[in-house]
Amino acid sequence: MSGHLAIVGLGPGDTRYLTAEAVEALAAAQALYGYGPYLDRVPVRAHQSRRASDNREERTRAAAALAHAAQGARVAVVSGGDPGVFAMAAAVCEEIESGPASWRALDVSIVPGITAMLAVAAQIGAPLGHDFCALSLSDNLKPWQLIEQRLDAASGAGFVLALYNPVSRARPWQFAAAIERLRRHLPPSTPVVFGRAVGRPDERINVVTLDAADATQADMATLVIVGSRETRVIERPGRSPLVYTSRAATEVSA
Amino acid sequence: MSGHLAIVGLGPGDTRYLTAEAVEALAAAQALYGYGPYLDRVPVRAHQSRRASDNREERTRAAAALAHAAQGARVAVVSGGDPGVFAMAAAVCEEIESGPASWRALDVSIVPGITAMLAVAAQIGAPLGHDFCALSLSDNLKPWQLIEQRLDAASGAGFVLALYNPVSRARPWQFAAAIERLRRHLPPSTPVVFGRAVGRPDERINVVTLDAADATQADMATLVIVGSRETRVIERPGRSPLVYTSRAATEVSA
Numbered sequence A, B: 001m002s003g004h005l006a007i008v009g010l011g012p013g014d015t016r017y018l019t020a021e022a023v024e025a026l027a028a029a030q031a032l033y034g035y036g037p038y039l040d041r042v043p044v045r046a047h048q049s050r051r052a053s054d055n056r057e058e059r060t061r062a063a064a065a066l067a068h069a070a071q072g073a074r075v076a077v078v079s080g081g082d083p084g085v086f087a088m089a090a091a092v093c094e095e096i097e098s099g100p101a102s103w104r105a106l107d108v109s110i111v112p113g114i115t116a117m118l119a120v121a122a123q124i125g126a127p128l129g130h131d132f133c134a135l136s137l138s139d140n141l142k143p144w145q146l147i148e149q150r151l152d153a154a155s156g157a158g159f160v161l162a163l164y165n166p167v168s169r170a171r172p173w174q175f176a177a178a179i180e181r182l183r184r185h186l187p188p189s190t191p192v193v194f195g196r197a198v199g200r201p202d203e204r205i206n207v208v209t210l211d212a213a214d215a216t217q218a219d220m221a222t223l224v225i226v227g228s229r230e231t232r233v234i235e236r237p238g239r240s241p242l243v244y245t246s247r248a249a250t251e252v253s254a
Helices: A020-028 A058-070 A088-099 A116-124 A144-155 A174-184 B020-028 B058-070 B088-099 B116-122 B144-156 B174-183
Strands: A004-009 A029-036 A049-053 A074-079 A107-111 A132-136 A160-165 A191-196 A205-211 A224-226 A231-234 A239-245 B004-009 B029-036 B051-055 B072-079 B107-111 B133-137 B160-166 B189-194 B202-211 B222-226 B231-236 B238-247
Touching: A004 A020, A004 A058, A020 A074, A020 A107, A020 A174, A029 A058, A049 A058, A049 B144, A058 A074, A058 A174, A058 B029, A088 B107, A088 B202, A088 B238, A107 B116, A107 B160, A116 A191, A116 A205, A116 A239, A116 B107, A144 A160, A144 A174, A144 A239, A144 B144, A144 B222, A160 A174, A174 A231, A191 A231, A205 A239, A224 B174, A224 B222, A231 B088, A239 B088, B004 B058, B020 B029, B020 B072, B020 B107, B029 B058, B051 B058, B058 B116, B072 B088, B088 B107, B116 B160, B116 B189, B116 B202, B116 B238, B133 B144, B144 B160, B144 B174, B160 B174, B202 B238
Parallel strands: A004 A074, A004 A107, A029 A049, A029 A074, A132 A160, B004 B072, B004 B107, B029 B051, B029 B072, B133 B160
Antiparallel strands: A132 B133, A160 A224, A191 A205, A191 A224, A231 A239, B160 B222, B189 B202, B189 B222, B231 B238
C-alpha cells in the first residue's frame, strides 16, 4: 500500500500566503480534490487530474479522495485557509474513522496554511495579540443554543472572538443574534473588525464599534473579529487605524 | 518619510512553513531585528544588518526597529510562528501608540505565519477542527486568577484549548495548576496533545489522556492542545494515532 493523502491549506485567496510545503505538496500530487474555487487557484499541471465538488459536499469529497489514495495514488485535497480550522482535515478524519480499515493504513499528511483570522488580523494590526477564541456561527452541525453559550462564555471571560461563517443564505438571522448577545457582555465601544475576501482583489477591511456593528456588514466571505476590553484602536493620520489587543490584562467584570 | 516596518512571521522552526510573502519581506529588508534564534533562521545577506536581542526584550526591540524605520529605512522584525499570536505585532502596536507621532506615520505591514497551534494540530490530525481558544498560561502580564477564570469558561463551554507558554523557568507551577483546573470540567479520557519543537529536528508529539497528563511533559518549547468532549482519537496500526475534533456538537453539561 503506497497510497498517500495530503490535505493542503492554500491560505486565503492569494498565492503570497502559500507556504513552501504547500507548493511542494500540490506539485507532487497525481490527483487533486476540492471545492471548485479553491482548485481554480492551483496552477494546472499535465498528468494531474482534478475533481471539483460543491462546498457542502465535504464528506463525499473526503471519501472519494481516500478511496482514490487507497488505490495507491498520491492524492491532495485542497482547502482554503488552514485545513485544520473549520475546513477539510476534520472531515477527512471523520471518514477515516468510519471507513474501511485500509483507510487507517494510509499515509496521511496535513499541510497547515494561513487561516482567515490570521490574515485579517495581520491586515489591521494585532487584534488576536492576546487570548482569543475561534468560533463558527454555523448551526448546521450544532444547536444555536450552544453557540450562544459559547459567545457568553468567551466574551464574558475576556477572550477576543474570531467568528467564522457569520452568515449564509440558509442562516440569515444568526449573526444579528450573535451581535445582540455580545452586547450583553461587552462595552458599546468594543472594536469589531469585518474582514471580507482578504487577499483577494475585492478585499475590504472595516473597523466599527460594537454599538454600530450591523449584521448586513458581513456575508459568506467575511471573517469577523470582536475585541475584548483590552482591544485598542490607534488612529493614524492618512493611514488606516491599527487595532490591537494589549498583552497586559487586569481582570474581567463579574 | 519613506520608512517601512514589516513584522514577519517565520512559522515554527522549519523553512517549509515560510510563506512566499515572508520570503519576499525578508529579502527586501535593509535591517533585521529579532530574538537571536529566530534571526538565525534567516539566510545572511550582504548589505542587510541584523540586531539580535533577548526573548524578553520585546518592547525595547520594537522601539529600536520603529526608530530605525522612522529614519527612512526598510526594517523587518522577525517573529516565530505568527507575529499576531502571542508575538511581536502587539508589542510593536503598543510602542506605536505610546511613541512619537512620526511612528504613526510609518508604513507598517504585518506578514502572517503558521502559528504553533496550527503546526502541532496538522502533525496529529485536526484537534482544532471545531471551536477552540488560544490561551497563554504566562502570568507575567495578567493575574493567575484571570487565567483560571478563562480555563473554566473555555473548557466549561466546550472549546478545545491551545495552551501557549505552558512553562518557563520563572513559572514552574502554573501548568500543573492549569491541568488540575481543567480536570474539574473535562472527563479523564479527554485527549491532550503535547507538541514540542514542532518543525525542528527534535520535534516530539505525544498524545495522552487528561488523567495521565503530567506537567513535566511540557517545557518552554511545548504547545499543548486540550481536547473537548467532541475530540476523538483514531488508533492506526503501525502509524501514530489521529486526533480530531468532530464538527458536530450536541450540548455541554451544565
